[in-house]
Amino acid sequence: MTRPVRVRFAPSPTGKLHIGGARPALFNWAYARRHGGVFLLRIEDTDPERSTKEYELAILDGLRWLGIHWQEGPDVGGPHAPYHQSQRIERHKQRARELSAMGRAYPCFCSRERLEELAQRQEAAKERQGYDGLCRRLDSQTVAQRVAAGEPHTLRFAVPAGATEFHDHIRGPMRFENHEVEDWVMVRSDGNPTYNFVVVCDDIDMQISLIMRGEEHLINTPKQVLLYHAFGAALPEFAHLPLMLGTDKKKLSKRTGDTSLQDYRDKGFPPEAVVNFLCLQGWALSGSQEIFSVEELVANFEIKDVNKAGAVFDIEKFLWMAGEYIRRDSVERVAERCAPHVVRAGLMSAEDLAGRADWFRSVVSHEKERIRTYGELPARIEYLFVADEKLVYGEDAEKNARRHANRLTTLSAFRAWLELQLAAGGDAAALREGAKQFQTEQKLKTPELLQPLRCALSGHASGPDTFEVILLLGAQRTLRRLELAQERLA
RNA sequence: GGUCCCAUCGUCUAGCCAGGCCUAGGACACUAGGUUUUCAUCCUAGCGACAGGGGUUCAAAUCCCCUUGGGAUCACCA
Numbered sequence: 001m002t003r004p005v006r007v008r009f010a011p012s013p014t015g016k017l018h019i020g021g022a023r024p025a026l027f028n029w030a031y032a033r034r035h036g037g038v039f040l041l042r043i044e045d046t047d048p049e050r051s052t053k054e055y056e057l058a059i060l061d062g063l064r065w066l067g068i069h070w071q072e073g074p075d076v077g078g079p080h081a082p083y084h085q086s087q088r089i090e091r092h093k094q095r096a097r098e099l100s101a102m103g104r105a106y107p108c109f110c111s112r113e114r115l116e117e118l119a120q121r122q123e124a125a126k127e128r129q130g131y132d133g134l135c136r137r138l139d140s141q142t143v144a145q146r147v148a149a150g151e152p153h154t155l156r157f158a159v160p161a162g163a164t165e166f167h168d169h170i171r172g173p174m175r176f177e178n179h180e181v182e183d184w185v186m187v188r189s190d191g192n193p194t195y196n197f198v199v200v201c202d203d204i205d206m207q208i209s210l211i212m213r214g215e216e217h218l219i220n221t222p223k224q225v226l227l228y229h230a231f232g233a234a235l236p237e238f239a240h241l242p243l244m245l246g247t248d249k250k251k252l253s254k255r256t257g258d259t260s261l262q263d264y265r266d267k268g269f270p271p272e273a274v275v276n277f278l279c280l281q282g283w284a285l286s287g288s289q290e291i292f293s294v295e296e297l298v299a300n301f302e303i304k305d306v307n308k309a310g311a312v313f314d315i316e317k318f319l320w321m322a323g324e325y326i327r328r329d330s331v332e333r334v335a336e337r338c339a340p341h342v343v344r345a346g347l348m349s350a351e352d353l354a355g356r357a358d359w360f361r362s363v364v365s366h367e368k369e370r371i372r373t374y375g376e377l378p379a380r381i382e383y384l385f386v387a388d389e390k391l392v393y394g395e396d397a398e399k400n401a402r403r404h405a406n407r408l409t410t411l412s413a414f415r416a417w418l419e420l421q422l423a424a425g426g427d428a429a430a431l432r433e434g435a436k437q438f439q440t441e442q443k444l445k446t447p448e449l450l451q452p453l454r455c456a457l458s459g460h461a462s463g464p465d466t467f468e469v470i471l472l473l474g475a476q477r478t479l480r481r482l483e484l485a486q487e488r489l490a
Numbered sequence: 491g492g493u494c495c496c497a498u499c500g501u502c503u504a505g506c507c508a509g510g511c512c513u514a515g516g517a518c519a520c521u522a523g524g525u526u527u528u529c530a531u532c533c534u535a536g537c538g539a540c541a542g543g544g545g546u547u548c549a550a551a552u553c554c555c556c557u558u559g560g561g562a563u564c565a566c567c568a
Contacts, residue, residue, distance in 0.1 A: 012568045047567060085568095112566080128492055129564055154566055171495070172507095180493055188566040195568045219494055219563045242496080249560065280502060280517090287504025288516045307496095307503080310561065314501050317518040327531075370530045400528085432527090450527045462529030 003234070005037025006209045009063075009070075010085075010199070012044040013056035016260035019313070020214065020244040020252045022066060023278045027241065028212050029068045030294070030301045040206065041073035044085045046198060051086075062261045065271050067294060072206075080206045085198055088205075092193040095201045095231075096155060096186060104230045105186055107143055107153040108135040130182030131156065155187035157197075157227065164222040169210075169239035169303040176222040184223055196220055200227040203236060212239040212303070215310075216251070239303050242282050243310040252313055268341055268374030269318075273325040277318050281311040291324060323372035335364040338374045345378035347385045363472055366464035383458045384472060388480045393488065396461035400451040401489055406444075407452040408486055413442060414449065415482040422475040428467040435467065456485030 009025040011017065032039035041063070045051040060075065072078025082088060099105045108131075110118075115131070122129050135143075136158060147153065159182070165175045186197045193201075203211065218240045228235050246256030253259060258267075264274055275294060279285075283306050285292045326334055339360070342348050353360055363381055371377050383391060393401075401407055417438050421431060439449050450466055457469050457478060470478050 010568090014568075044568060050567075108566095115566090123491085126491060130492095174494085176494080182564090185566050190566080192566085194566070199568085214562095215495070216562055217568095222494095240495085243562075245561080247501090251562075277502095282502095284503055284516095286516090290502085290517050304507080309496050311503090312501060314518070317502060320518055323530095367530090369532095397528095435527095446527050454528070460529085464529085466527070 003207070003209050005032060005035040006040065006207050007032050007037060007212060008040045008042055008203070008206065008208050010042040010044050010202075011059050012047065012050075013052060013059060014047060014050035015055060016262050017059045017062035018252075018259050019261055019264070019274075019278065020259065022062065022261050022274075023244065023281060024213050024241055025063060025068055026066065026275060026278055027283075027301070027303075027306070029070075030298050031210070031212065031303065033298045034301050037209070038071045039069075040078065040080075040083070041070040042083050042085060042202060042206070043074050044195070044199070046085050046089075046192065046195070048086070058262065062265070065265060066261070066275055067271060085202060088198070088202060089192070091205070092198045092201050093187075093191070096193055096197065099157070099186070099230060100155065102230070103158070105155050105157050106136050106138075106183075107147055108156045108183075108185070109138075109146055109151055109153045110135060128180070131184070133183055136183060152189045154185045154189050156183040157186045157223070157230075159183050159223075159226060164225050166221060166225050166235065166238055168218070168221075169212075169237060170242075170306050170308060171218075171240060174218075174221070178222075178226075181222050181226070196223050197227065200224050200231075204228070204231060204233045208236050210237040210239065212241060215240045215243050239306070242307055244281055245310045245312045247312060249310075249312065251310075256313075257315065266375070268337070268376070269322045270325040270329070270337070270374070273318075273322040276325075277321050281313065282307045291321070291328075319372045326371060326374070327369050329368075331361055331365045331368060334368055334374070335361045338364055338377045341375050342378055342381075345382075347378055347382060359472070366468050366472070370463075380463070383460065388477055388484055391459050391481065391484075393455055393459045394461055397455040397459055398489070400447075400461055401455035401485075404448045404452060406448060407489055410442070410444060410449055411452050411456060411482055411486050411489070414438065414453065415479060415486075418470070418482070419475075419479060422470075422478070428465060428471055431467040431470065432465070452485065452489060453482075455489070456481050 007028040009028050011021055011025075029039045031037070041060075043056055045056065056074070060073075063070075070076065072080065072083065074083040077083070096105065110131075118132060119129060121127075135153075135156070159178050161178060163175055163177050164181070165173065168174050184196060185194055187193045221238060221240075225235060244252045246252045248256060250256075258264065261274070265271075272293075275297075276291060279292075279297055280290065283301070285296060285300055335357075339350075339353050342360075343350055343353065348356075348360070363384065364377070367377055367380055370380065386392070404410070414435075421434055426434075435449070439446065442449075454460065454463070454466050454469075457466065457473060463469065464472075473481070
């Protein structure tokens with residue numbers, strides 16, 4: 001019963017792409033690539049109240065950012081178009097009529113009030129919740145009359161007796177007793193079909209061979225399996241992925257921090273790191289390799305290796321991984337990706353950046369191993385852009401500088417020495433060597449020279465090599481800052 | 491509460507399916523050293539887990555059962 005591999009990701013555009021949603025997308029995509037199948041995108045926009053075009057676009061954009069590509073979808077089309085669920089409604093309605101004609105669904109005239117009452121009664125009696133099947137017992141003549149009279153009604157699926165079984169690739173054999181599954185609403189009183197119905201219609205029509213999705217759908221699956229049987233359609237395979245959890249161990253939500261992919265993108269996480277980290281939540285390449293590429297993922301991804309238990313989203317490890325990707329990347333690319341953050345922070349304009357590309361790359365090369373996200377760069381290098389007079393001395397930096405009683409004379413002497421050195425040219429290494437000599441001649445301990453110096457130049461207690469900072473700043477600003485420091489540190 | 495799912499260091503995980511190679515491996519975090527003018531990086535070491543109880547077996551983290559704990563879901567939302 002092998003059929004072509006066709007998998008899908010079917011987000012509903014009612015919000016930004018959630019990181020808990022990006023992972024199933026990623027796994028489906030990897031699975032399709034691994035098996036030479038098709039990965040398609042279907043937009044489940046059947047809730048007009050909450051769906052927006054903006055969200056839809058943002059979701060597509062987010063997926064592309066991660067490097068996930070689809071062969072069929074709303075923007076690229078495909079043999080099973082349309083890929084907007086809302087545009088398939090006539091087909092859904094037709095399928096609903098088919099099921100009615102087969103006697104597998106029946107009209108339900110129960111009012112919302114009665115349903116509410118029923119639920120309350122069941123709750124109070126601690127009975128099983130769910131529809132009691134009142135309208136299922138109506139005789140066909142009565143039903144026909146009431147429908148003809150235009151009485152509002154929903155269409156409910158008539159769940160048969162017995163049990164429903166299916167195999168889950170992650171959880172193994174599953175079995176649900178049908179009497180635990182209520183006669184659920186298939187078509188609303190306004191004529192619009194519900195999720196559990198349309199999702200099956202579309203998955204059948206689009207010949208989906210495997211449905212891989214979050215565990216929250218596991219309990220919906222028997223309803224859907226029953227529908228496949230009713231339609232006489234081939235059952236797809238199922239795989240229910242473990243949930244991504246917040247630190248409270250509950251399903252990840254806005255409550256426990258940033259959950260949208262966009263948030264991490266804005267913060268400057270490398271997309272490769274996001275992909276890698278998302279994979280690591282529930283799947284591992286091996287017991288010892290944390291960092292791996294998408295190619296390695298695709299070459300090794302097996303559903304059976306996916307964990308059953310939910311994974312707590314650990315932002316610390318995520319940040320570590322982001323930093324790891326940045327450190328391993330080239331200066332050129334890190335600079336390129338940091339650029340928008342620097343512009344957004346108002347430090348440089350795009351033109352500045354273009355005009356001083358070499359200088360900026362040099363800045364990045366010295367900060368590359370200190371940042372974990374591209375977004376961390378601006379705050380670290382702001383001192384390079386502020387007016388010399390407005391440089392802020394950090395508390396620690398100033399304390400370190402003031403520790404040395406000879407700071408003013410040291411600064412003054414060093415400034416005089418440096419002025420000559422800078423005029424002569426030379427790289428940071430040469431300056432560093434020269435400064436060592438200066439230090440010896442002046443009988444200074446290293447901190448006596450470098451701590452006041454660092455404070456004067458950057459105002460930070462830590463950062464890149466001081467002599468690199470001098471070159472980054474340039475002669476004029478360096479000397480000016482040393483001058484100012486002699487007043488400010490007095 | 492009903493139904494369903496799950497259970498290895500604080501966290502992510504390897505090992506489990508095909509029981510012995512496990513004195514349970516790796517990573518993040520944390521701690522202590524080393525390298526560095528500082529910070530970061532890098533290196534070394536340490537801390538730290540098979541939820542509990544029964545079985546099966548010569549042998550169980552691995553198989554079975556129970557308990558406990560956690561989670562998902564109970565819409566005319568997707």
